[in-house]
Amino acid sequence: MKLIFAGFVILALFLEIIWSQAKKKEVFSSRESLANLGIFIGNTLLKPLSLAWKYFALGWVESFQFLSIPTNFFTIVLTFLVTEFGFYWYHRLSHEVPLLWTLHHTHHSGMKMNLSTAVRLNWIGTFLSPLIYVPFVLLGFSADLIIVSLLVNLFFQYFLHTEAVRKLGYLEGLFFNTPSAHRVHHGSNEKYIDKNYGGMLIIFDRLFGTYEPETEKVTYGVTTGFYSNNPLKLNFQPIIDYIRGNWKREKQRIKEGKSN
Secondary structure: OHHHHHHHHHHHHHHHHHHHHHOOOOOOOHHHHHHHHHHHHHHHHHHHHHHHHHHHHHHHHHOOOOOOOOOOHHHHHHHHHHHHHHHHHHHHHHHHOHHHHHHHHHHHOOOOOOHHHHHOOOOOHHHHHHHHHHHHHHOOOOHHHHHHHHHHHHHHHHOOOOOOOOOOHHHOOOOEOOHHHHHHHOEOOHHHOOOOOOOOEOHHHHHHOOOOOOOOOOOEOOOOOOOOOOHHHHHHHHHHHHHOOOOOOHHHHHHHHHHO
16 A cells, blocks of 8 residues: 555656646756755654654553544544644644744745655654644544544645646635645745645635635745755754744744834
């Protein structure tokens, strides 16, 4: 099964490269793509440890559950929705809380939008994110089902990081997340900052007022512009800047820029 998923991922990236060459779309930067590859290799090496941590942390919490929710079709769907809800809030907090933004900044500092951007994920963040699901496990949801739901969610999100798929008409902003909505999320345009946090679904953005359609050309990256193509700096420099007291979230930078 892992080989099948990997095959889809590689095939999609290969097709996107062909599309970009045929359409003369400058959606790839060789140096940035190599940085993304370096970050991916780091996460791949950490994968056994990070996955073991997910199962250990959430599995241990299961022994303290208040309820025991049976596994059936309804509860599987409910678990998926709960996982999406947890992802939305962790993702949102990763933009709104400066310390968490030091970790999520890695993903957003890329100035191109292509499928390789999807694997540009902070090495430390992969160990922290499972903790958002602890309350749901305590309530009785299966740790195993939450982890599987999250893996499916992340697999779906890989295909959102592209310019090859344009807006999907009436489907935009309706239920599922789309490449157009996720392009907005990666924009450093003022109107696009802190928008469209959903994973597979866009319904919680609609519910909590963070949905924004793609209406103007997206400027990718962060408000400070080019950051680095060094995987070590991309993962750790924001944390160092935070410790030094030289760190701000995007919304704050925009606000201070207006006041100057």
